[in-house]
Amino acid sequence: MKKISMLFAAMLVAGYSFNAFAQCVPPAPVGAPGLDPDWQELPCAERGVAYSATINIENLDSIEAGTFGTVTVQSLVVDSIVNLPSGINVTFTPSNNIPPGATACLNVSGTTNDPAGCYLLDIYISVTVNLGALGVQTFSDEARALIAQIEQLTGNPVDLDFTYYTQVIEAGGVCDSNTCLGASIREISSVSDLKVNPNPFNNVTEVSFYAEKPATYFAKIFDVTGKEVFTNQVNVTTGTNKISISRADLKTGVYLFTLTDGRNSKTTRLMVRD
DSSP states (O other): OOOHHHHHHHHHHHHHOOOOOSSOOOOOOOSOOEEESOGGGSOOEETTSOEEEEEEEEOOSEEEOGGGOEEEEEEEEEEEEEOOOTTEEEEEESOSEEOTTOEEEEEEEEOOOSOSEEEEOEEEEEEEEEOGGGOEEEEEEEHHHHHHHHHHHHOOOOOOOOOOEEEEEOTTOOOOGGGGTTOOOOBOTTEEEEEEESSSBSSEEEEEEEESSOEEEEEEEEOTTSOEEEEEEEEEOSEEEEEEEEOTTOOSEEEEEEEESSSOEEEEEEEEOO
């Protein structure tokens, strides 16, 4: 039997992988769930220099879940990856929906001119499992929250390091992943209670949040590949703020709404339905 920690290690690093060649080919499953390489072995992205890398992911077919015994994995989906350096895009092959026991690879490529530094990724994933008497259930959320849900439901502790970074360096600079280990989480501390209502929506929805002080942010929407599909400047006032979001050309699916000042961000899930 395989361990639940390996399942989520695969999911999280899968989300963290964001580099690739123009085309990658998923390897044959070898019965070793996880990914290759881990984030500390990835090359750094040099500012103004074309970047590419490939990460392979192998999914579990089952997990150990305490009193639930062996739990069958139905599917694993990387809904979105947020906080990638601008100009870097992700493509999943064959798709971001990985069947049990199957493999996929991530193509990530592009050129970024973002400031040098360590970018902590927000990884949004969904996993569907068969819990026997409780039936088939799908868990969806940002990686840290999802792990907490699974731990509470199964009673199985999941020991994982949730810190996954991409590192941007100056052109010709030295790539040292150790510099990311002590980096702080880039989250806007003065913004709280970020909500979307209605969610899902099929025409117009409203994003609300509380700000402790006036500021200028950018409201952005990203699709499942991390591609930015909407951006708008927002002048925030102290107190409750509301932003109206129109569906426009957004297709049915899962998106991530991010409020950012260019270095720090706050993110929540946004869903579009017909």
